[in-house]
Amino acid sequence: MRAVDVADAEPTSLRGPGRRTPNTRATIFIRDTLLVEAALLFHRGVSNSAAAAAIHRRLALYRAGGWRRHRADEQLPTALVGKIEELLWHLLKQHDALPSERTIRAGPGCLDSAPLDLSGFLPGYAERGALRFCRCVGRA
Numbered sequence: 001m002r003a004v005d006v007a008d009a010e011p012t013s014l015r016g017p018g019r020r021t022p023n024t025r026a027t028i029f030i031r032d033t034l035l036v037e038a039a040l041l042f043h044r045g046v047s048n049s050a051a052a053a054a055i056h057r058r059l060a061l062y063r064a065g066g067w068r069r070h071r072a073d074e075q076l077p078t079a080l081v082g083k084i085e086e087l088l089w090h091l092l093k094q095h096d097a098l099p100s101e102r103t104i105r106a107g108p109g110c111l112d113s114a115p116l117d118l119s120g121f122l123p124g125y126a127e128r129g130a131l132r133f134c135r136c137v138g139r140a
Helices: 022-042 048-064 066-070 084-094 101-110
Strands: none
Touching: 022 048, 022 084, 048 066, 048 084, 048 101, 066 084
């Protein structure tokens, strides 16, 4: 067996057509789980389309208003705790972009699946019993 010189190795491309980086996949996964959580907590009992429209509307309003004040905050503002804006703050902190209604609808498409514990991602949620994420969101 001969030794391999790492300096001569060709770099492996992580990017390319159809390949997302691990950071992008993690961001999408967290976005989707937050959208599912918003649908479960605040829009239970309505269709996925109605929930997606309501979440999109609230997200657009928060991003145009309150998010401008909270954008620079490192910690969640206490006024948002227990409101849908708490989840929206985490979502926009992850990636400051407004997902379309179609993207939101794709996240909560399988709300009846087995729960997945993600308490490491969002501190404080496990204590309130709010982690009921679906296993099939985050498809990248």
